[in-house]
Structures are given as structure tokens and as C-alpha cells.
Amino acid sequence: MSLADHLQTASLLAGSLRPGSGITGSDPSEIIKKRLEQAGFHEADLASEGCDLKSRYALSCLTCLTRLHGVLRDASSSPSNNLGSLDLKTIDTLLQIVISLGIYPSLEPRWIHSPRSSTMSKDVLSHSAEMLESVFTSADSHHSLEALLMLIRSRPPPWLKTQCTQYLSQILLRANGVQTIFECLLPPNSALGTLDTAQLQHVAQIIGSVPKQSISVEEYFENICPQLLRLMKTSPRASMLFRASIHVIGHVINRRPGIGKKHLMNKLMFPLLQFYETIAPIPTDRPTQLDLNGNRILVDERTLSEAIDNLRHLLVGNDSSPALIDALASVVPPLYYIQDFATQTASSIKQPALDILLVFFRIAQSADAGTALWRTILELPLQETAILARGPEGGVLLTEGHGKRLDVDLDRFIDFLDAIKNDDLVGSFFLRLLEHHGKDHHEGADExxxxxxxxxxxxxxxxxYGERILKKPAQIVTFSKSMLLSEDEEAVSLGMALLTAILSNDETVIETEINTTLEDILIILQALSAHEKDEISSLARELRVLIVTRNSSLEADDDSENQAKRTSLETLQEAMKELADDLLPVRAHGMHLLRHLVLAKDPVLKERIYETNAIFLDQIKDDDSFIYLNAIKGLASLTDVYPGATLTSIVERYAQDAFDLDYRLRIGEALLQTIQRCGDVFAKYDVPELRSSALSLLACVAETAPLSLLPFIHQLMDYVRNLLLLANTNPEPRRAAAVLLLSLVRALRSGPLFAAIDRTVVRDIATRLDILKDTDTDELTRIHARTALADLNDIVAEHLGM
Incomplete structure (x- = not known):
């Protein structure tokens, strides 16, 4: 039968009957029988014994459709076989009859193969399913897609919509499934740039959604991604297929970064990633390619140019998402050196490569962009890479490196930084260079x-760049930190001056993120406060107060909802500002406010015990008694209220010989006040270093002003005696006791002291020393004792004429 005969049969079966329309004035069963008879379908021909009339009618329509499909498939190239609008309408009617009268009444809502009634036999259902599967398998993808979309748009029942969706997924997974989706859902003749973004997004969501019946997400995209890449690489740049493919690729990379990088970006960037190779694999399926110098070619100029062009179009055709920018980080160094080489050779590949780099450095996160710059200009030139060479057509190609390294032209690199137009990035890169330069490096050729x-x-x-290098306060603070770590005193002074200038300006906005840097600077300033130059030590102490002041200001803004805490922060800020004032009464009042917060056990100040402790220790150094006496009171208050958190650090400062005697005695006065107030309870906070440092101070007093110890000589000897007997585990106190005895012995060379001291004390000292030099477990203690005993024997012999 010809196509016309099959269309005539279809028209006889369809007639004017429409599903759900009903037939008024006539018996529907008689009409169906008449149409079956006119179309030549008899019950025996259909092997439908046991079926009711409606089922036979639906099966007849399905058989007619199958025959039509076979004729159309066998003669699809003949122009005479094109269907008209009336023919398509007839076929649509038959499809609706098959679904409405044949399939739907026989099915449960969620089960395509479960009969709900006995109106259609299992044999008929099986036969129908086989016919449907055969039609779908052999049908053209475009026709199947159009039919399925037509069914979905007709608002079918849920079970039918599910089945249609499953068949759509099968079309997508065919060899040209992605192209079929593009051609059916997008305008066929759309030029580049005329496609509606909403249309592209709709198609991207369809392709990017993994069907439920897929084995796995990985396998689904293993099938889809090669199709997308093939369309991108082979389609004309102005075509709808190219625009759609780059949009869907961007969608997949954005929504599934891991899969997008593995199956899409790594494939697109593969030619550029060969830049990191040094030896070309020997091909087995084609002759070895050599450049003009006889080196084997890793990537030819056409392949390299196409890879860069594809990446550029991918960036231009999509919103630059973080996932897409992150994926490009690995090819930033190759792209930089390719555009740099193209600058010298006047190759046309320069501009596409430069466009990609400029987009990356303007959009990437500051840390990622800085890392890419660092790797490009400092790390990669120390490694072996492929070599860039001029191609026969004037392009750029990659060849084997043979151990060669990259040449870096710093002038062209600075020009590239200018082209980026990102001063913040340049400033961050500059600070990283300074920090790297200040570190200790291993000695070697590469280093x-x-x-x-x-x-x-x-x-x-x-x-x-000059003064344009550093614009952000955070960058200036970081730069100042590197200056403070310098061994050059002028650089240290410059760093502190910069910090003072920026922190003293109330209009300067200090981001909370640099608090960590400021905390590091506080530790550095703690060491600089003991600098031998008064200018540096004084400025370091003032700067510490200023930093604590700005930190408290920042936290006052953050915690403004808590009124009590806000009040405490404001009081603390006021105290810090007064401590930085030049007028002595104002500074004293600042210490009074700070001491009041300490005694009140304010929770805000409790979080700043370390800074408060350091401030009081710094203020004790002041020459004016009005200031250092208030500082002693503040330090004593700290040790009273927070002994566990402050005593150790104070005693460490008290025990350091690097500080002058007067400063250590002032700290000792504060400790003395705490000890007197604690009484016997102080033993709970006893620190071994405290006893050692106290004895060391007494030794200094014995050498500088021995007569001042004369009224307390018996108490001192009694304490030393008991200490040597009881301090068996820790050698530090015993060493200090030996040093005190040595200082007392040397002080006896003074005639007045030897004449004034009781002879029993001299004998007691000799006895203690004689025991120590032979029996003490600490070698250093024994040495001190032997030295002191020898000096004592000489002094006694000298004064008594022995």
C-alpha cells in the first residue's frame, strides 16, 4: 500500500470522532463498528479475541499508525511523502484515540504494565508495548521528540507524563541527542547574540538535570559532555548550536563544578596544560611532528589557537561564575607566557589569551589571583616546562623543553600588571614580595x-606605582608589620610612624579582618618596647596603647546591641585615648579608669588581660613618679584580681637581666603589694622564678649598695639557709642563693661593711658555701659556691692579716 492509501485508512478510522466529545443522536458503538468496517479492520485480523469494541478500535488505530510510520521511514527522502496539515491533524487524532481509549483505561496510575481491568488482554498489552518500542527505536529523533513534547504539552495524566519524560531522556542520551534538543527547542536560524537567554536557560536546565532512571550522575555526564564539546568545537561561531553549547557548558560548570572541571574544562584546557610537560609522547598512529629547530611538537599552533579561542568564547558567552574562574587558574601561567611570546612575535593569538587573563585577574578572588601571579612569575621560572616557538603560519606552538627554563621579562610583566587595572591586587602582591624577601632562605642557585x-x-x-601601591589600610598595616621585623632601625621607625599615622586618623576605616595582624604587631611591639634606643622603645609603648584603643573601638561598633558591654567598651576606649595623651594628669586619669575596670572585674577588660598587663608594665618605665606610681597600683590590682593570668608574665619581666635595676624594682614593688595582701594564700600562686629573681635583685643591691642590706643581713642568711635545705627539686632558687652569697662576699671587700658585719654571719656564710661546693647536685651552683668561698678566704686573710 502507498502512503496515500494508509492516510485514507487513517482518515476513515478518525472520522469526526474526538476523545471525550461524546456522540449525540447516534450510538457510539455503531459508529466505531462502521469505521472499523470501512477501514478494513476485522476482529480476526487483529488477533484481538476477547477484547471489547473500544479496545479493538484503539488497537486498529495503533496498527494504522505503525504502518504509516514504516512507509514514512522507508521513503523519508522523497518530496512526495511530505505530510500536509490535515494529514498531521488526522495522525494526532489517532494518537489521542490510542491513548484515551486503549492505554489509559487499562492502567493503574503509577504502573504502565499493570492492567486495571480485563477490558484488554495481556497479549494485546504486550503487543502494543512492543509496537510502541519498535516505533520509538526506529523513529527519527526529531520526530520522536516533537511527538513526546506534544503529549507533554497536552497536560496528560501523571503516569503518562512520567513515561514521556523517560523517553525524552533516552533521546538525550543518543549519539546526537544534545543536538536534537537544541534543534527542536531553539529557533533554528537564530544568529549569534539573538537567542533569548530564557530559552537558553530552559534548555540548559533540561540537559543539566540528571534523569531519575540514569545509572549514575557520573555516567550521565560522561555521555552528555562529549556531545557538548563536539558541538562547541565543530559548529560555526555564529550558529545557534555554538551559542547553545557554550551556554550549557557554562551551566554545567557552575552547577556541578567537580564534574564540569573533569569532563569539560580539563578537556578544553588540555592543550594548554601540555605547557607543564617537557617530553612529547612518541605517536604511534602518525608521523612525529618537528618544529623548525628539530624539536618534537607537543601542541601545534592550530590546536593551541582553537583551545584559547574556545576558552575565550566560553567566558564571553556566560556569566563569569566562581567555578569557571577557579577552573581557569591552572592555565593562567601558560596563557601569560603565550601572550608574552606573542607580543614579541606579533602573533594574533595574543589578544584572545590576554582577554582571558584580564577577565580572570579582574574577577577572581584576591587570594586566588595573587597565588596565580606568584606561581606565574616566581615559581614556574624555576621549573622545567615546554618551550614556546613560532609556528610555520605565524602562530605559537609548544615543543619539548629539554631542560630549558622560562625567560622572564620584568618590564613586560609590569606592563601586564598595568593592563589588569587592579591596584588592590598589585598592592597585595607587593606585600607578599616584601614578606617573602624578609624570610630566611636556603642557600642554593635557585634560591x-x-x-x-x-x-x-x-x-x-x-x-x-609609587604611592599607588598601597591604598587599603589593611595593606599599609601588613606593610608596616614587615618593616617592624626589619633589622634596620630606620625601617622600624618608618613602620611605626606609618602605623601611628593610620591608626591616629579617626576617619580611617580599619576592617575587622586585620585584627589578627594587629595582634601580631602587639607582640612585636612588646619586644621593641625594650629597645636600647629610647625613641624606638617610647614609640613602641605609645603605639601599643593606640592599637588597643582602635581594637576596642571596632568591637564597640559590633556589640552595640548590648548596652552594658557597650558602656564598658566606651570606658575602655576613653582610658586608652587618655593613656596616649601628652599631659601627665590625663595619662594618670586613663590609668585610673583602667584600674577601675580591673577592680570591677569587667568582662570586656577580662578579654584584654594581656594588653592591659603590657600597658601597665610599659607605663612603669616612665620617669615621672606621678605616672609610674599609678602604673604600680594598676599592676598590683591586676595581680590581685587575675593572679593566674598575670603573675607569670610579670615575674618573667621581673627576672630578665636585660631590664635595668630601677625598672625591675618597680615591678617588685607591685608584686610586694600583692604578696602582702595575699598573705598565706599567695603560696597558691607561687612562681619559682619569683624567688630566683628576687634573690638576683638582692645580689645586685649587695654589689651596688651593700650597706643598705646590713639591717636585714640576719633575715637574708636565715632565708638562704632554709632555701638551700628545702629547694631540692628546682635548681634555679639554689643558684640564685649562691649568687647572693657570692655578691655578699664581694661586698665584704668594703672595709666599712666588713667591720660592721657580725663575725657569726661571716662564719655562717663560709659554712653554707663549704657545704654547697661539695654536696649540691647542680654544677653551676657548686661553681658559684667555690668561687665565693675562695674570695671569702682571701678577704678574711686580707682584713685579719692572716
Whole structure:
């Protein structure tokens, strides 16, 4: 039968009958029988024994559709076989009859193969399913997609919509499934840039959604991604297929970064990633390619150019999502050196490569962009890479490196930084260079080259950018920190001056994120407060107060909802500002406010015990008694209220010989006040270093002003005697006792003291020393004792004429 005969049969079966319309004035059963008879379908022909009339009618329509499909498939290329609008309408009617009268009444809502009634036999259902599967398998993908979409748009029951969706997924997984989706859902003749973004997004969501019946997400995208890449690489740049493919690729990368990088970006970037290779694999299926110098080619110029062009279009055709930018980080170094080489050779590949780099450095996170710059200009030149060479057509290709390394032109790199137009990035990169330059490096050829390049970069950036290098307060603070760590006193002074200037300006906004840097600076300033130069030590102490003041200001803004805490923060801030004042009464009042917060056990100040302790220790150094006496009171208050958190650090400062005697005695006065108030309870907070440092101080007094100890000589000897007997585990107190005895012995050389001291004390000292030099377990203690005993024998012999 010809196509016309099959269409005539279809028209006889369809007639004017429409599902759900009903037939008025006539018996529907008689009409169905008449149409079956006119179309030539008899019960025996259909092997439908046991079926009711409606089922036979639906099966007849399905058989007619199958025959039509077979004729259309066998002669699809003939122009005479094109269907008209009336023919398509007839076929649509038959489809609806099959579904409405044949399939739907026989099914449960969620089970396609479960008969709900006995109106259709299992044989008929099986036969129908086989016919449907055969039609779907052999039908053209475009026709199947259009039919399924037509069914979905007709608002079918849920079970039918589910089945249609499953068949749609099968079409998508075919060899050209993605292309079929594009051609059916997007305008076929749309030029580049004329496609509606909503249409593209709709298609991207369809393709990017993994069907429920898929084996796994990984396998689904293993099938889809190669199709997308093939369409992107082979379609004309102005075509709808190219635009749609890059949009869907961007969608997949954005929604599924891991899969997108593995199956899409790594494939697109593969030619560029060969930049990190040094030896080309020997091909087995084609002749070895050599460049003009006889080196084996890793990537030819056409492949390299297409890879860069594809990446550029991918960026242009999509919103630059973080996932897409992150995926590009690995090819930033190759792209930089390719565009740098193209600058020298006037290759057309320069601009696409430069466009990608500029987008990356303007959109990437500051840390990621800085890392990419660092790797490009400092790390990669120390490694072996492929070599860039000029291609026969004027492009750029990659060849084997043979151990060669990259040449870095710093002038062109600075020009590239200018092109980025991101001063914040340049400032961060400059600070990282300074920090790297200040670190200790292993000695070696590579390290020497890296150090030299670092210095050259620092000088080049300073020469090109000048004061534009550092604009953000965070960058200035970081730069000042590196200056404070310098061994050059002028650099240290400059760093503190910068910090003072920026922190003293109330209009300067200090981000909370740099608090960690300021805390590090506080520790550095703690060491600088003991600097031998008064200018540096004084400025360090003032700067510590200023930093604590700004930190308290920042937290006052953050915790404004808590009124009590806000009040405490404001009081603390006021105290810090007064401590930085030049007028002595104002500074004293600031210490009074601070001491009041300590005694009140304010929770805000409790969080700043370390800073408060350091401030009082710094203020004790002041020459004015009005200031240091208030500082002693404040320090004593701290040890009273927070002994566990402050005593150890105070005693460590008290025990350091680097500080002058007067300063240590002032600290000792504060400790004495605490000891007197604690009484016997102080033993709970006893610190071994306290006894050692106290004895060391007494030894200093014995050497400088021995007569001042004369009224307390018996108490001192009694304490030393008991200490030597009881301090068996810790050698530090015994060493200090030996040093005190040695100082007392040397002080006896003074005639007045030897004449004034009781002879029983001299004998007691000799006895203690004689025991120590032979029996003490600590070698250093025994040495001190032997030295003191020898000096004592000489002094006694000298004064008594023995």
C-alpha cells in the first residue's frame, strides 16, 4: 500500500470522532463498528479475541499508525511523502484515540504494565508495548521528540507524563541527542547574540538535570559532555548550536563544578596544560611532528589557537561564575607566557589569551589571583616546562623543553600588571614580595635567582606605582608589620610612624579582618618596647596603647546591641585615648579608669588581660613618679584580681637581666603589694622564678649598695639557709642563693661593711658555701659556691692579716 492509501485508512478510522466529545443522536458503538468496517479492520485480523469494541478500535488505530510510520521511514527522502496539515491533524487524532481509549483505561496510575481491568488482554498489552518500542527505536529523533513534547504539552495524566519524560531522556542520551534538543527547542536560524537567554536557560536546565532512571550522575555526564564539546568545537561561531553549547557548558560548570572541571574544562584546557610537560609522547598512529629547530611538537599552533579561542568564547558567552574562574587558574601561567611570546612575535593569538587573563585577574578572588601571579612569575621560572616557538603560519606552538627554563621579562610583566587595572591586587602582591624577601632562605642557585628576582620585582613595582601601591589600610598595616621585623632601625621607625599615622586618623576605616595582624604587631611591639634606643622603645609603648584603643573601638561598633558591654567598651576606649595623651594628669586619669575596670572585674577588660598587663608594665618605665606610681597600683590590682593570668608574665619581666635595676624594682614593688595582701594564700600562686629573681635583685643591691642590706643581713642568711635545705627539686632558687652569697662576699671587700658585719654571719656564710661546693647536685651552683668561698678566704686573710 502507498502512503496515500494508509492516510485514507487513517482518515476513515478518525472520522469526526474526538476523545471525550461524546456522540449525540447516534450510538457510539455503531459508529466505531462502521469505521472499523470501512477501514478494513476485522476482529480476526487483529488477533484481538476477547477484547471489547473500544479496545479493538484503539488497537486498529495503533496498527494504522505503525504502518504509516514504516512507509514514512522507508521513503523519508522523497518530496512526495511530505505530510500536509490535515494529514498531521488526522495522525494526532489517532494518537489521542490510542491513548484515551486503549492505554489509559487499562492502567493503574503509577504502573504502565499493570492492567486495571480485563477490558484488554495481556497479549494485546504486550503487543502494543512492543509496537510502541519498535516505533520509538526506529523513529527519527526529531520526530520522536516533537511527538513526546506534544503529549507533554497536552497536560496528560501523571503516569503518562512520567513515561514521556523517560523517553525524552533516552533521546538525550543518543549519539546526537544534545543536538536534537537544541534543534527542536531553539529557533533554528537564530544568529549569534539573538537567542533569548530564557530559552537558553530552559534548555540548559533540561540537559543539566540528571534523569531519575540514569545509572549514575557520573555516567550521565560522561555521555552528555562529549556531545557538548563536539558541538562547541565543530559548529560555526555564529550558529545557534555554538551559542547553545557554550551556554550549557557554562551551566554545567557552575552547577556541578567537580564534574564540569573533569569532563569539560580539563578537556578544553588540555592543550594548554601540555605547557607543564617537557617530553612529547612518541605517536604511534602518525608521523612525529618537528618544529623548525628539530624539536618534537607537543601542541601545534592550530590546536593551541582553537583551545584559547574556545576558552575565550566560553567566558564571553556566560556569566563569569566562581567555578569557571577557579577552573581557569591552572592555565593562567601558560596563557601569560603565550601572550608574552606573542607580543614579541606579533602573533594574533595574543589578544584572545590576554582577554582571558584580564577577565580572570579582574574577577577572581584576591587570594586566588595573587597565588596565580606568584606561581606565574616566581615559581614556574624555576621549573622545567615546554618551550614556546613560532609556528610555520605565524602562530605559537609548544615543543619539548629539554631542560630549558622560562625567560622572564620584568618590564613586560609590569606592563601586564598595568593592563589588569587592579591596584588592590598589585598592592597585595607587593606585600607578599616584601614578606617573602624578609624570610630566611636556603642557600642554593635557585634560591639566589628567586631572591634576585624578588628584589627586582619590588624595585620595579615601586618605580612604576609609587604611592599607588598601597591604598587599603589593611595593606599599609601588613606593610608596616614587615618593616617592624626589619633589622634596620630606620625601617622600624618608618613602620611605626606609618602605623601611628593610620591608626591616629579617626576617619580611617580599619576592617575587622586585620585584627589578627594587629595582634601580631602587639607582640612585636612588646619586644621593641625594650629597645636600647629610647625613641624606638617610647614609640613602641605609645603605639601599643593606640592599637588597643582602635581594637576596642571596632568591637564597640559590633556589640552595640548590648548596652552594658557597650558602656564598658566606651570606658575602655576613653582610658586608652587618655593613656596616649601628652599631659601627665590625663595619662594618670586613663590609668585610673583602667584600674577601675580591673577592680570591677569587667568582662570586656577580662578579654584584654594581656594588653592591659603590657600597658601597665610599659607605663612603669616612665620617669615621672606621678605616672609610674599609678602604673604600680594598676599592676598590683591586676595581680590581685587575675593572679593566674598575670603573675607569670610579670615575674618573667621581673627576672630578665636585660631590664635595668630601677625598672625591675618597680615591678617588685607591685608584686610586694600583692604578696602582702595575699598573705598565706599567695603560696597558691607561687612562681619559682619569683624567688630566683628576687634573690638576683638582692645580689645586685649587695654589689651596688651593700650597706643598705646590713639591717636585714640576719633575715637574708636565715632565708638562704632554709632555701638551700628545702629547694631540692628546682635548681634555679639554689643558684640564685649562691649568687647572693657570692655578691655578699664581694661586698665584704668594703672595709666599712666588713667591720660592721657580725663575725657569726661571716662564719655562717663560709659554712653554707663549704657545704654547697661539695654536696649540691647542680654544677653551676657548686661553681658559684667555690668561687665565693675562695674570695671569702682571701678577704678574711686580707682584713685579719692572716
Amino acid at each position: 639566589a635567582v628567586e631572591k634576585l628576582r624578588t628584589i627586582q620585582l619590588i624595585l620595579s613595582i615601586m618605580g612604576r
